[in-house]
Amino acid sequence: MNKLIQFFEDHLVPVAAKIGNQRHLIAIRDAFAALMPLVMAGAIALLLNNVVFSPGGLLATLLKAEESGIYTFFGEYISPILGTVDSGTLSILGLALAFAIAYLRAQAEDQDALITGIISVGAYITLGALSRENLIVAPWVGHYLGSQGVFVALIVGLVVPAIYFGIVNKNWTIKMPDTVPPAVTRGFMGIIPGTIVLLLAATIKFALTKIPFVGMEAMFGEAPTTIFMLFEVYIAMPFANISQGPLLVFIISLLVPMLWSFGLHGANLLAAVTSPIYGNLQNHNLQAFKEGITEVGARPLETNTLAFWVSGSWDAYVYHGGSGATLPLIIAILVFSKVRDQREVARLSLAPGIFMINEPVLFGIPIVLNPIYIIPFVLNQPILAMIAFYASKSGFAGPIVNSVPWTTPPVLNALLATNFNPGAGLIAFLNLVIAFLIYLPFVIVANRADAKLNPSDV
Structure with missing residues (x-):
């Protein structure tokens, strides 16, 4: 394993670092990051409109109150304001x-x-x-x-x-x-x-x-x-059509944690590729859903349908706690690990992990260049992505029609992003459990390895 880690460190890290420092890609990546105020302002307005204030939205439909007095008021005075935010x-x-x-x-x-x-x-x-x-x-x-x-x-x-x-x-x-x-x-x-x-x-x-x-x-x-x-x-x-196939989704889902394994921000490094494709499709879904389009298609821009896999799909179904789905790892360590320093890191990382921030666990355990945890960290994300991909493609989960903040906790993220689609919530929860089960044996192995090397830590 050490030889494999050394091989990747010698050959992959220099290439990834060179790509990450390429000035044109840096400009693209940072430019998309700079658009976040516009994206989030528009997304929050759409989310509130689609879920809460629109007479044809989720809450009005659930309460069967589309024609009630309060929703008549919302439809005349609140919903138009929120809808106008999209133009800017x-x-x-x-x-x-x-x-x-x-x-x-x-x-x-x-x-x-x-x-x-x-x-x-x-x-x-x-x-x-x-x-x-x-x-x-x-x-x-x-x-x-x-x-x-x-x-x-x-x-x-x-x-x-x-x-x-x-x-x-x-x-x-x-x-x-x-x-x-x-x-x-x-x-x-x-x-x-x-x-x-x-x-x-x-x-x-x-x-x-x-x-x-x-x-x-x-x-x-x-x-x-x-x-x-x-x-x-x-x-x-x-x-757009290629993006709705499993191969590209699988490759991206594999590369993000693989790059993170060497201390390189995988999501940021790939943002120059993913944002123009999947970010664009997510914006298409938001605006199409606003126009009343609900049908999902494999060729969304050609058939004027919704895309079933967009940038928010990773947040909703895969990034449970951040890249590599590290929130289940934190839970597994807290429940099953006896290594004091790992339990302390997991305890401190739990609150950030719930809100999709996983740098404390990535560099505190650490997962970066860790010969044990690197394996489930890299492999679980493509597995989760494929489960969610085919669930979305079949219509069981999704589609993503709202853009929610990436810090939204797991499961709730999927529910909000899909207008409370029950299948989406179920798949998000299922993936949370699967990631936990994938990490569990490696937590036990790490526990035993540390017991042999540092008996006083357990």
Whole structure:
């Protein structure tokens, strides 16, 4: 086992660390993290609306009070307010992402972050973000400012700064006297680079209207082709369809704890891949459910149905206590372990673990580079993911239609995320028990190993 650990440490850790330090991936990861205020504000508003205040929501349906006086009041004065929050949060994620990535890239390169971010937003709009006429997929959305534009926002947020930096570094800028205020100087310095970038964006938009593309008419009719349309047809839908298959879910579920085993934040390292795909599908589910769509399909963006596996699916069914489902491990240690230091760490880690924070147990036991606990830590997560995946695919659990805070305790997370779907709660509880049973024999093995090495600890 020690040789296996050493092999992974020698070969996997350097590669993972190099990927984790790649500047463009860091910008993507941090940009998605920066969107959390918008995402959570919109998600909380939708959650309250769907569950509590909407006359057609969960609580009104359970109480059979859809037409009662209080829900008439809610429907007229409260629900519209909560519904409007979407327009300034989830509905502008693509626009915000284009700004955030460019801003962070500029910061990393010691360039003018504010000007770079503004030019990136201008390029994003110039490419056609304000006009969307999809006849099949989410036809109620009339622009690409939200999740429908995420893939283009990624490209714009990376490419625009690269072009801008190249022009600035060639000194193709307007120089101002030293007596001019810095804010004015910065603005004038960005005129030439910004103009060139925006002209390039306009040229690309115009050129695409002159090229015939296969598969556009069925979805967009006679509307002129834009880069957003191309990404919807050729990138977003294929990725969305792949994401609803077990292989990608299994690989991601395996890689997250595997990276954590070496002290690398697996979820953050993979966020540049998972957020554009599964985060985008979750936003699609939230907005589609808001429009009354309840049918689940394996090709959600093509058939205008709900996706059965989205980013919130891991939180609801797999991350019980955090990556690797460590809350069941904490419980197993508290119940069965006699090792004093492990019990103390587990006791201190219990409260954070209930709210999905597991760094105390990861580095306190530790699980990182632990030849015993690393095995169940890595293997249990794909098992839990596959159980939940097929339960969701069959319709027994889910779908995820609300975005709840990731700190929501296990089981309650699944219930809230699925509008209190009983199958979702049952699968979440079942996975909690399965993870406990997977960890249990390793807790006993660790107990015996410590008894041999440190008799005084037991």
